[in-house]
Amino acid sequence: WEGKGLLSAFQTGCTTKESFRLAQLEALVRMLGEHECDFVDALGRDLHKPRFETVVSELLLVKNEALHAINSLKKWMQPQRVERNLSTTLDDCLVVSEPLGVVLIMGTWCSPVLFCLGPLVGAIAAGNCAVISPSEHTSHTAELLHRLVPSYLDSECFHVILAGTNDLADIVELKFDHVFFGSRVAQAAARTFTPVTLILGGKNPCYVDQQCDITATAQRIAWARFHNAGQSVVAPDYVLCHVDVKTRLVRALKCCLMQFYGSDPRESRSFGRMVNLEIINRTRDMLWRSGKVAVGGQVIEAEKYIAPTILTEVVETDPIMQHDVFGPVLPVLTVNTLDEAITFINKQEKPLCVYAYSSNSKVISRLMSETSSGSFCSNDSVLQSVMVGLPFGGVGASGMGSYHGRYSFDAFSHRKSCLLRGTRFECxxxxxxxxxxxxxxxxxxxxxxxxxxxxxxxxxx
Incomplete structure (x- = not known):
């Protein structure tokens, strides 16, 4: 790909036209629909991802982002008028959204379609040219995007590059106007003063109160943790369980795993595999050195398989509590009071998500207001991160910036303040x-x- 070619394409002004943006978004929707089977096959090869998960948690989410942008684009593109005061009564105060230019979107292996094409929707809607760099760890999906995107989107304005991790720092040195999901090259971006949107993850706590529906709680936690074999930045990373409900919760979680994946999850068509041996070994080492296995624990390296695992008797100093878990392992810790849970959460780095399960609205309110995180969800998990009307991003150690819906449009736009005055008040x-x-x-x-x-x-x- 030629960076100068993309810059030249942007400078023609073609991407700024509403008709162009709509056409590209509509083409993206067609691509997802016409090649659903190809995406299912590619993600099956890369992650052993079930068709259900691919369609619902990857393709459908991108399609919804694109359709929301199509329906809202005219409104987003309109200048926003600012309230005037006495001195600007006869003037116009406007905020105009203009595209940044040429942006780089770096995909991740945990959701290789969603994290490439989801941000691309915002880049297109805002009127930018874009380079998409899929993760090398999901090579089949990367090659599919490399083949399909030029067939559907304007090939002068949108490129897909197949680059290794070692190449990305050099690519960023070419100076983009924005880098999305740039954790791997944040330092390189800083050297060129390139703004970034970072989604860094973090250890997402999940508090389970004694006042909750244990069955529904267990189902929702188990689904969120073991979806995509636990390879998710928004999954509950550990449970802080009220001591009075620990036994019932662990028993309910075991029942959920049996219900979801059968007696041998290795044979289940609904359970995925780890992306590579590096992640397997890292997860296995933490698993075997932490707590006590209540269920699961099997690791078959040759098949990139780790069984869905629940750990009990975990303490704060265990390895599983010191690092992000990108695998199907759920540590369960106990606390005696809500105050103890809040203190525990606030001792850690600010996470990407905080989850709370309780039928007591005061408990939910306290956890929401007395902890800090990129997002918060009560009595469910993950869903807050996929709603187009809610901004999704991190805070502190879990990232910076946000996206989804209008927030994606804003992430890839410069909000230019404009004051349009006359000369009538020279007196x-x-x-x-x-x-x-x-x-x-x-x-x-x-x-x-x-x-x-x-x-x-x-x-x-």
């Missing part, structure tokens, strides 16, 4: 001109000072 604005006089200063001070009760003549200049 007032002359007060700012030299030679400076005390009388003029007094008038300017009086006219420009905000009142505690009203805006006043702010910014008379």
């Amino acid at each position: 007032v604005t002359y007060l700012r001109y030299p030679p400076y006089e005390d009388r003029n200063l007094s008038l300017m001070t009086w006219a420009s000072t905000l009142s505690q009760k009203s805006q006043g003549w702010c910014q008379i200049l």
Whole structure:
């Protein structure tokens, strides 16, 4: 691919036209529909991902993002008027969204279609040219995107590159206008002052109160943790279980695993595999050195298989609690009070998600307000991260920036402030001109000072 070619394409202004943006978004929707089977096959090869998971958690989510953008694009593109004060009564105060230019979107292996094409929707809607770099660890999906994208999207404005991890820093040195999911090359981006959106994950806590529906709680936690064989940045990373419900919760989780995957999950068509040996070995080492296996624990390296596993008797210093878990392992810790749970969560780095299960609204309210995280969800997991109307992103150690829906459009736009004035008030604005006089200063001070009760003549200049 040629970076200068993309820049030249952007400079023609073709991507800024509403008709162009709509056409590209509609083409993206067609690509997903016409090649559903190809995507299912590619993700099956890369992750042993069940068709159900591929369609629901990858293709459908991207399609919904694109359809939402198509339906909302005209409104998003309109300048936003800002409330005027006395000094701008006859002027226009506007915020205009303009495209950034040429952006780089780096996919991840845990959701290789969603994390490539989801952000691309925002880049297209905002009027940018884009380079998509799928993860090398999901090679079949990467090769499929490399083949399909030029057949559906404008090949002068959108490129897919097959690059290894070692190549990405050099690619970023070419100076993009924005890098999305840039954790692997954040330092390289910083050297060129390239803004980034980072989704870094983190250890997502899941508090289970004694006042909750244990059966529904177990089902929703098990689905979220073991979906895609646990390879997810938004899955519950560990459970903080009230001591009164630990036994019942662990028993309910075991029942869920039997219900979801049968007596031998290795034979289940609904359970995936790990992406590579590096992730297998890392997860296995943490698993075997932490807590006590309540169910699961089997590892078959040759098949890239780790059984869905629940750990009990886990303590804060165990290896499984010191690192992010990208595998089908759920540690269960106990706490005696809600205060203890909140203290435990706040001792850690700010996570991408906090989950709370309780039928007591006061418990939910306290966890939501007294902890900090990229997102929060009560009595369910993951769903808050896929809703087009909610921004999704991290805070602190779990990332910066957000996307989804309008927030994706804003992530790939520069919000330019515009003041459109005339020259009719020169009889007032002359007060700012030299030679400076005390009388003029007094008038300017009086006219420009905000009142505690009203805006006043702010910014008379």
